[in-house]
Every structure is written in structure tokens, then in C-alpha cells.
Amino acid sequence: QITLKESGPTLVKPTQTLTLTCTFSGFSLSSNGLGVAWIRQPPGQALEWLAVSYWDDDNRYSPSLKSRLTITKDTSKDQVVLTMTNMDPVDTATYYCALALAASSPYFDFWGQGMLVTVSS
Amino acid sequence: QSVLTQPPSVSGAPGQSVTISCTGSSSNIGAAYHVHWYQHIPGTAPKLLIYANTHRPSGVPDRFSGSKSGTSASLAITGLQAEDEADYYCQSFDSSLSTMLFGGGTKLTVL
Numbered sequence: 001q002i003t004l005k006e007s008g009p010t011l012v013k014p015t016q017t018l019t020l021t022c023t024f025s026g027f028s029l030s031s032n033g034l035g036v037a038w039i040r041q042p043p044g045q046a047l048e049w050l051a052v053s054y055w056d057d058d059n060r061y062s063p064s065l066k067s068r069l070t071i072t073k074d075t076s077k078d079q080v081v082l083t084m085t086n087m088d089p090v091d092t093a094t095y096y097c098a099l100a101l102a103a104s105s106p107y108f109d110f111w112g113q114g115m116l117v118t119v120s121s
Numbered sequence: 122q123s124v125l126t127q128p129p130s131v132s133g134a135p136g137q138s139v140t141i142s143c144t145g146s147s148s149n150i151g152a153a154y155h156v157h158w159y160q161h162i163p164g165t166a167p168k169l170l171i172y173a174n175t176h177r178p179s180g181v182p183d184r185f186s187g188s189k190s191g192t193s194a195s196l197a198i199t200g201l202q203a204e205d206e207a208d209y210y211c212q213s214f215d216s217s218l219s220t221m222l223f224g225g226g227t228k229l230t231v232l
Contacts, residue, residue: 039223046123047159047167047210049221062220096167105155105214106221109178111166 002026004036004097004112011118018084018117022097029055029075035100036073036080037108040093048093052100053080089119124149125211125224132230138199141227143211144192149222151192154214158187158196161208161226170209171196198229206231 008020022036029036035054041047051061051071061069070083080097094116098108126144133139143156150156158171169178171187174194186197194213198205211224 046225047161047212047223049212049223052221063218064220098167101172103155103173105157105173107155107157107169107172107212108159108167109169109172111168113166 002099002110004099004110006095006097006112006115010116011120012087013121014088014119016087018087020082020095022080022112024078027099029073031055033102035102037098037100038082039096039098042093051082054102087119092119093117123225124215124222125213127211127224127227130228130230132232133201134232135201135203137201138197139201139229141196141209143194143224145213146192148217149213149215150189150194152216156189156194157212159210161210201231203231205229
């Protein structure tokens with residue numbers, strides 16, 4: 001059974017750095033073709049892909065947020081960590097991690113429940 | 122304004138059929154990048170419904186089907202059930218933007 005779960009702070013102040021951890025089970029991030037991605041959804045808005053870390057150490061980022069994002073994986077702990085710098089109230093959103101299948105058009109097979117992160121002073 | 126355009130809402134009565142469109146361009150759907158579809162009931166984890174344009178993951182009812190033509194893709198739902206009421210998102214890749222993209226989402230209301 002594949003599960004993913006997001007953890008981290010639910011409230012951050014503007015200009016702070018957000019660190020989110022995705023802890024997963026049921027698959028290995030050493031397996032060919034797999035990755036873990038981060039996706040967010042601001043209240044009342046659409047989903048937005050942020051970043052993905054693949055089995056082969058290839059990391060990809062949303063071009064619009066690339067300068068603020070870092071994604072890392074710890075295969076031994078079955079965790080993927082996303083950091084986002086210089087948080088702003090517009091970054092208030094539900095943040096999801098998901099199992100990504102590598103392809104020319106990658107897709108997200110299983111998702112975590114998500115966690116709401118609020119940016120406010 | 123999303124690069125992948127979906128109607129904001131669709132509706133249908135139980136037992137009826139609905140289709141949700143996803144219109145892109147020559148740098149995403151039209152460039153032969155696969156389209157994927159997700160069902161999202163607010164407060165729960167989004168669920169993969171269709172991958173690679175037409176394929177259903179195990180456990181997804183065959184009431185859900187996907188198609189693609191040119192720069193557009195569609196999700197069809199037949200035999201509507203109350204439990205189908207959710208938000209639906211298409212997703213693909215854009216070579217010009219070099220990013221994965223989601224559509225703006227479509228809210229399905231089962232009347």
C-alpha cells in the first residue's frame with residue numbers, strides 16, 4: 001500500500017523559509033522511473049506543480065518559483081524535503097506531495113492528504 | 122488564466138453523462154504530450170483518474186474515459202453518481218514553459 005504524508009509548520013511569517021517533509025511508504029525512491037513531487041493549491045484556486053525529485057537524482061522545478069525552491073531526497077529515510085524561501089501571504093496554500101511517474105509528460109499516481117500552510121505575520 | 126483551459130463548471134443529473142474539456146496549444150497537448158486527469162474532492166487527496174490520455178489506473182470505474190485530439194483533451198463520465206461530485210483537473214507538460222501544468226479545474230455538480 002502506497003502512502004504519502006506531508007509535515008511541517010502550519011503557520012509561517014512573511015520572509016521566513018518554509019520547510020516541508022514528505023514521508024512515504026510502499027515504494028522506494030531508488031526504483032527506476034519514480035519520483036516525489038510537490039504540488040500546492042491556494043484557497044479557491046487551481047493546483048500548481050512546484051518541484052519533483054527523481055530516482056536518478058534529477059530534480060526539476062517550476063520555472064516561476066525556481067529561485068525560491070530546493071528539493072532534496074533521503075532514500076534511506078523514505079523522505080523528500082521541500083524548502084521555499086522568502087514566504088509571502090500569496091504562498092498560503094494546501095501543499096501536497098505525490099508519487100510521480102517519470103515520462104515526457106510526468107503524472108502523479110498517489111497523493112498525500114495535504115497540509116494547509118498559512119503565511120501571516 | 123491557465124494555459125490549459127477547462128470550463129469552470131459542468132452539471133448533470135444522476136445517470137446522465139457529462140464531458141469536461143481541456144484546451145491547450147501546440148506547445149503542450151498539441152505537441153503530443155500526454156494528458157492526465159485527476160478527481161479532487163475538497164479536503165481529501167486528489168486521485169488519478171486517467172493517465173496518458175486514455176488509460177485508467179486499477180480501481181477507476183470504466184464510467185470514466187479520456188480522449189485527446191489535436192490541442193484538446195476530454196474526460197467523459199457516464200452514468201453520473203452523487204459520489205462523482207468533485208473538482209476535476211487536467212494536467213500535461215509544456216515545452217515552451219518547460220513545466221508541468223494543471224488546468225484551472227472544473228467543478229462537477231450532480232443535480
